[in-house]
Amino acid sequence: MFKKLLIANRGEIAVRIARACREMGISPVAVYSDIDRAALHVRVADQAVRIGTAPSNESYLLIENIISAAIKTGAEAIHPGYGFLSENADFAEAVERAGLVLVGPPASAMRMMGSKTSARRAAQAAGAPVVPGTTSSVDSAEQAQAQAETIGYPVMLKAASGGGGKGMRLVPSRQDLPSALSLARNEALSSFGDPSVYIEKYIDRPRHIEIQLIGDRDGKMIYLGERECSLQRRHQKVMEECPSPLVDEDLRRRMGEAAVGIARSAGYYNAGTMEFLVDSEKNFYFLEMNTRLQVEHPVTEMVVGRDLVHLQIRVAAGESLSFSQDEVVMRGAAIECRIYAEDPSNGFLPSPGRISKLITPSGPGVRDDSGVYAGWDVPVYYDSLLAKLCVWAETREEAINRLARALGEYTIEGIRTTLPFFRAVVASGEFRAARLDTGFIDRFWNGESPVREGSDEEVDVKLADIAAIAALLHARATVPVTGAAPAGLTPSNRWKMHGRLPQRRG
Amino acid sequence: MFKKLLIANRGEIAVRIARACREMGISPVAVYSDIDRAALHVRVADQAVRIGTAPSNESYLLIENIISAAIKTGAEAIHPGYGFLSENADFAEAVERAGLVLVGPPASAMRMMGSKTSARRAAQAAGAPVVPGTTSSVDSAEQAQAQAETIGYPVMLKAASGGGGKGMRLVPSRQDLPSALSLARNEALSSFGDPSVYIEKYIDRPRHIEIQLIGDRDGKMIYLGERECSLQRRHQKVMEECPSPLVDEDLRRRMGEAAVGIARSAGYYNAGTMEFLVDSEKNFYFLEMNTRLQVEHPVTEMVVGRDLVHLQIRVAAGESLSFSQDEVVMRGAAIECRIYAEDPSNGFLPSPGRISKLITPSGPGVRDDSGVYAGWDVPVYYDSLLAKLCVWAETREEAINRLARALGEYTIEGIRTTLPFFRAVVASGEFRAARLDTGFIDRFWNGESPVREGSDEEVDVKLADIAAIAALLHARATVPVTGAAPAGLTPSNRWKMHGRLPQRRG
């Protein structure tokens, strides 16, 4: 096993990988940009190397700096996390050339499956169904319009090197194509260093379901169930489940075997995810492969009871998988919420800034994977994901109830987050009934608040009154009001204000 | 199902039950003593009723006040947690008389199994092996000495109504008996309102293993595996595991069936625990039954994947158990650490006071059940349990590694806690090798620090140096030193001190 591992990432995933390293007796090495000097992923590391300035193309995307950080510290392996260089085959090759081990697939498989266009060709060759669309990137608006004409509107534009909704646009009709293409290419370039975009048929109200794979270097490839990722906004996943409420044993086996078949034909090993669209008749179409760990991997871990990052590192170190497909047992249901620094009451606009208070939920069946802390200034330069809240329970219904409880406990102050949005989602009848599709959120959230399903008027008024009183007490205690008594609450003997946190001396 | 439930407890278990209520759509009602007005269990409730002053015999032990709080708020059921009134049959009867439901066993079974002496008789009658000892309480030192003579020293004194190590004393020889009896009777009276104490043969290096039971009112009784509770200090459990490293399938089945047999013969239902001593030849002896939820129930929940508090409440509401003995599947390994407000570097003396900072671990496989918060003043009046840290992993070894990781993350400042003690335990070879018995801690911990097993001298010196430098920086920044420059660190432009948490205005 490795003694030292460099984590070529930041935020929650870097912290999550560092935790795995600690648990495996491996010393974690962090890399950081100037603005991340006091970031949580640096605080939890044994060593930390500065690799550049804040913009990611001047730090976290600099292959050379990351590899020299690994060599300098004596790290034997590099875990790329997700995003940044995780699906960059040049990086994978550079790591290998430097005599280091990448915790991920071989560069060849990454190259084949990492580009969505060649992955589509590979899936077709392996006999898996694919969504109709172009198998190469489109460069001009004219070319795109011609292609879209044959596929039929609406179409999707997708970044060939992409993921996470970046560089992705829904195009309802011909006249929308030029501006959408331009935006998508810009985003793709800025996010992945590659402006290539391709076109796909848009499937109405599809389910987005993916299969988790893990394979060792001896050719053993196992599927670890599926994840339901249909709840998306701006084509970015916001909430994921395992198992999918739609998938039964038979569909799981068919999708799992298709996924294993595609991965095998690409000579794939380590962790990877095969994404499928599933239509209302339970037909599934290969969408793309993510040749890395997924953001939403914890829901699988909770249900199958195996640690994917541990497995990734073991496989990368040359160990064989110690279990067989038959030994993969799914138990209960898990749900993940991605807590973004975005303001759901204002069109989900980014909300960077200082976190003034942070209370994370805990107790039975709750897992929080966070990359931030109270006092941290969330930078404007990177993805807005702050933390992932995951819950597990015996059934989907109980998991939703637990999630509602945990979301109620979760407190992030100082910046706006998607917590209020998730609280509304778990209270919604449509979500509870598992009427999920990728259009759910646009129907459910009007840009400022949930489309109301009816609520108890009397309770609402009382709660609002108490909220107003609390706000007034706070305002009186902290900001003097023109014309108001300057003091805050006058403590009485019996009901005095319970002591505030004492200030440190000095 | 109940709409409203009163929780007749405080601290972590009250919070844990309130969480279950929220998850089940039940409104949780708290009770509190004057000193607990701002306690966490009040903060998480929908309603809260003051039931008296700080000493527990003037509040949490007052049956009448608790029942009138339930009636006043319209609660339909009462969950007693553990400790306090949880094993008090008079309370159980009073609850029933008031037309309320106790989340627990019937008073009759509680009475039979709750007294250790009558429970021993019941177990003997059900054909289960018991530890040699008296079946009735001893009142005078002379009587006790006579009984001990026939059993043979060393003997144990145990409170008949007891639990949690209170009123329990190891007596090595005849002359130690009078003072030990007096202390044990005092503690028993103060903790349980009953000074009765009985004598039992002391089994050398025994394993303390218990079987978790759950039964419904239709007579279905199921065992949910065992817990290893051998790590004790002052006869109080400090660390528990599920499964026990000692127990194989056969022993589990035999102990489980014995436990079910005893409980059935007592007409028991709801959750309960049958405690056994297991000697080095894997002979097991019935020790006592806890007719309530155990502190350490989470390790069972994590391994069997079922929520014991949910089950308790469902059974109390008259629901039948929805699963069979065959459907109980154990997966992986879980370990619990009881974080007490005690100073391990000073003989585990109690350490009440204000918690100035609290960082709880999270991430994969970690569960924290806490009853405190940053700013809370831990009172001197109650048990010193602050929180329970539990971890789950695929194997015991991985669980220990994860526990070490989580203990490293856990930070409680302002008071002393048992965290440093647990960090030493998980690093010890004896613990890793599962050489557990109830004498482990006395051998392992010399009263101030672990009995060292050897460590890396050079690393230790470097860490100590860094610690001293950090302390000095802190002291310079917060307390001026005679003769030293008054200022703290002078921030430079590039490596300036990263911003502290801003104070709220006002």
Place this chain on the structure above:
Amino acid sequence: MKYEAKIDGRQVAITLEERDGMVAAAIDNRTYELKVVQPEQGVYLIFFGDDVYEADVWGGDRNRLQVKLRGRLFEVNIINRKQRRAATDHAAEGRQNLISPMPGKVVRVLLTAGNEVEAGQGVVVVEAMKMQNEIKSPKAGRVVAVRVNEGETVSANQVLAVVE
């Protein structure tokens, strides 16, 4: 003392007094007798009869306080006389500034001074946290001025353009 406040946009009149360690409040015609303890900075544990409410309040600006209560988030503005006047002014027609709601980098300027603009039409694209956000005109009219250039870094609340 008398106050006016907006709770999630709904305006109310509040009277609040303390006596004998109790808080007496009236909101419109609803009255409350409360006991309050403060377990932490910014946290108010409010006892109302047998009910207990934990309210977590943040936002240094009294015009936009966030209150978390029973797992719900309320936005409360405490209004004083000056703000009432300002609020009236704000509703006025005429020139309006196009404000960047967050810090970021201008990646594209879509319209220039003199262009006609429709309500909701994008004027400037600001990238922040790897997202490109079209900052849209609040009204139909004409772009009077664009105050930023492509590639420029902007701060929160910076004026990007003026429309009338």
Place this chain on the structure above:
Amino acid sequence: MKYEAKIDGRQVAITLEERDGMVAAAIDNRTYELKVVQPEQGVYLIFFGDDVYEADVWGGDRNRLQVKLRGRLFEVNIINRKQRRAATDHAAEGRQNLISPMPGKVVRVLLTAGNEVEAGQGVVVVEAMKMQNEIKSPKAGRVVAVRVNEGETVSANQVLAVVE
């Protein structure tokens, strides 16, 4: 500046200087060039070459600072000249106070003034957090005075008895 400190009881001499935003320290003969950032109150993120150490320091009293570092707890005392003298006095023989290490309630007084006492023998039993704790004599000798009664509430560091 020069300091003396005890780390887990081991005494060291420390020199610490800041220049150009770096911290230069020497402990006995070991030298350290460090960069330090402070992510939170009381937390020091210390960069030493490629190594990074997060140290969490607490304890208002500089005589007993707790430092959590890499999952280990160190106790550090910063010593100044006055304390050095006091430390010398402390080692002196003679009368010693029996101190309650925590607040609690006296449940039993085991010895009275005039009784002989052995080192480690219990003198008073103090109950706190539901535990009965025998407070033991630090030395063999004689009980000079018992300062508390059964049933009495005591605070931390209160003198329970005097032995000589």
